Amino acid sequence: MNPFKNRDIVSIKDFSRNDFLFLFDSANRIESLQEKERNHILEGKILGYLFFEPSTRTRLSFEAAMLWLGGRCLGFAEPKVSSVEKGENLADTIRTVENYVDIIVMRHYKDGAAKFAAEISNKPIINGGSGTEEHPTQAMTDLYTIVKEKGGIDGLRVGILGDLKYGRTVYSLLYALSQFNVKVDLISHPMLRVRREVFFDLEKKIELSEHENVEEVLPELDVLYVTRVQKERFPDPAEYEKVKSSYIVNLKLLEKAKKDLIILHPLPRIDEISYDVDNSKYAKYFKQTLYGKILRSALLALILDADF
Ligand code: NCD
Numbered sequence: 001m002n003p004f005k006n007r008d009i010v011s012i013k014d015f016s017r018n019d020f021l022f023l024f025d026s027a028n029r030i031e032s033l034q035e036k037e038r039n040h041i042l043e044g045k046i047l048g049y050l051f052f053e054p055s056t057r058t059r060l061s062f063e064a065a066m067l068w069l070g071g072r073c074l075g076f077a078e079p080k081v082s083s084v085e086k087g088e089n090l091a092d093t094i095r096t097v098e099n100y101v102d103i104i105v106m107r108h109y110k111d112g113a114a115k116f117a118a119e120i121s122n123k124p125i126i127n128g129g130s131g132t133e134e135h136p137t138q139a140m141t142d143l144y145t146i147v148k149e150k151g152g153i154d155g156l157r158v159g160i161l162g163d164l165k166y167g168r169t170v171y172s173l174l175y176a177l178s179q180f181n182v183k184v185d186l187i188s189h190p191m192l193r194v195r196r197e198v199f200f201d202l203e204k205k206i207e208l209s210e211h212e213n214v215e216e217v218l219p220e221l222d223v224l225y226v227t228r229v230q231k232e233r234f235p236d237p238a239e240y241e242k243v244k245s246s247y248i249v250n251l252k253l254l255e256k257a258k259k260d261l262i263i264l265h266p267l268p269r270i271d272e273i274s275y276d277v278d279n280s281k282y283a284k285y286f287k288q289t290l291y292g293k294i295l296r297s298a299l300l301a302l303i304l305d306a307d308f
Contacts, residue, residue, distance in 0.1 A: 004302035008118040009126045012136040012172040017179040024144050027291075027298035030069075030308060041301050041308045042071035048101030049075030050093065051128070052084070052108045057267055057289050058128045058138070062105050065297035069306070074100065091120050098123045102304060124303050132166045132233055137299065138266050139172035141292040146223055148291060149262050149284055153180040157220050161187040161247060162227030162272060164194045166234070169266040170227060171198060178205040185217045186210045189246040191239065192229070214247060219256050224249070224282075226265045226272050250274040254282060264288050 003019045030038060047066040051059055055077065063073045075097075076082045084093060090113065097104060098121050106117055107128035114127035114134070129135045146153055158177060164170050164186055174194070177184060184206055186194055193199070193210060202208060211217055218224070226249055234240040249263065249272060265273060265285040277283050301308055 002302050002305060004299065005305045006124060007303055008121075008124050009136050009299070009303070010114045010118050010130075011127070011134055012139045012175045015136075015176075020140065020143055020176065020179065023140060023295070023298055023302065024147055026302055026308075027144060027295045030298050030301065031294050033308065038068065038308075039070040041306045042066060042069035042304060045071040045103070045300075045304055045306075046101040047071060047073045047075075047300065048097045048104045048123075049073060049077070049128075050082075050097060050104060050106040050108075051075070051077045052079045052106075052113075053129065055107055055128065057292060058107060058135075059105075061289065061292040062126075062128070062296050062300075064293045065300055068293065068297055069301060071300070090117065094120045094125075103300065126299070126303075129168055132168050132171075132230070134172045135168045135266070136172050137296060138169045138292075139176040140299065141288060141295045142169070142173050142225065142264060142266070143176050144295045145264055145284060145288045145291045146262075149287070150222060150260075153177070153182060155181060156222040157183045157185065158223040158225065159185040159187055159214070159217055159221040160225045160227070161214055161249070163192045163229045163243075164188045164227075165192045166230035167227040167266075170194070170225075173225065174198070174202055174206070178202060183207045184209075185221065187214050187217065187247075188212070189243045191243050192246075214249070214253065215256060218253065218261075219258065221261055222258065224257075224261060224263045226263060226269075226285075228268060228270045228272055245271055248272060248274060249277060251276050251280060254280065257282065 103124045105126040105128045111131035111133040114130040118125040262284045263282045
C-alpha cells in the first residue's frame with residue numbers, strides 16, 4: 001500500500017518511520033530506472049509552484065523532478081508577478097491554480113500557510129517551507145542523504161549546528177529523526193536555541209543535549225548538519241548582528257572529527273562553512289541537492305499514484 005497516495009505534505013509529523021522507508025525504497029527504484037522507463041511516469045501531469053519567498057533548491061529540484069519523470073510545471077517564483085501583488089488573497093490564488101494543475105508546491109513566509117492551503121485545495125499541497133515552522137521535504141531529503149551516505153540512520157549521533165531558533169528545516173529534521181534511534185546534539189549560540197515548547201516536546205521522543213561549543217561534541221559525531229542564521233526572521237536587526245558569524249566550520253576544526261563524518265547543509269550557505277571544506281571528503285551538501293531531486297521525484301510519483 002502506497003501511504004503517500006493523494007496525501008498533502010504539510011508537516012513531517014504526519015509521517016511514520018515506515019512511510020520514510022517506503023519513500024526511500026521508491027526513490028532508489030526511480031533512480032535505478034532507464035531513462036525511457038522513467039520519462040513517462042508523470043506524463044500528462046502538471047505541478048504548480050507558488051513561491052511567496054525566495055528559493056533556489058526547493059523550487060528547482062521540484063521542477064527538475066517533474067521534468068525528469070516526463071511531467072510539466074507552471075507557477076510563479078516571485079509573488080510580485082502574480083495577482084497577489086494586487087491584493088488577491090491566498091485562498092483565491094489556491095482555488096484558481098488548483099484548476100490548472102494536478103499538485104501544488106507552495107512556500108510561504110507565514111506559519112500555518114501550508115495547512116491553510118491544504119484545507120482549501122482539492123489537489124494535494126506540498127509544503128515547500130512555511131515560516132519558521134516546517135520544511136518537510138527538506139527533512140525527507142536530509143534523511144535520504146544520511147541513508148545513502150551512512151547506510152542507515154539508527155545508531156548514529158547527529159549534531160545540528162546554527163540557527164536552531166528560526167531555521168524551519170531544523171524542526172522538520174528533528175521530528176523526522178525522532179522516529180529513529182539516534183542521539184542528537186543541538187549546538188548553537190544561547191540566543192539561537194531550539195524553541196522551548198518544541199524542545200520539551202522532542203525531549204520525550206529522542207535523546208537530546210544542548211551545547212554552545214561545537215568542539216565539545218564534534219569528535220563524537222557521525223553527521224554534522226549546519227544551518228545559516230536566518231537573518232530575515234529576526235524581529236530586531238540588532239539581535240541578528242550579535243549572533244551572525246557566531247560559528248564557522250573549517251578544515252582546522254574538522255581535524256577533530258571522525259574520519260567518516262558527513263557534513264550536510266540545507267543551503268544556502270553564507271559563511272558558516274568555509275569554502276576550504278567543499279573539496280573535503282566530509283562535504284555532502286551538494287550531493288544532498290541531487291538526492292533532493294531524486295527524493296522529490298519519488299514523492300511526486302507516489303502522491304499522484306503513478307505506476308513505476
Ligand atoms: C532552507 C529554507 O528555505 O528553509 N532552504 C532550503 O529549502 N534548502 C534553508 C534556509 O533558507 O536557510
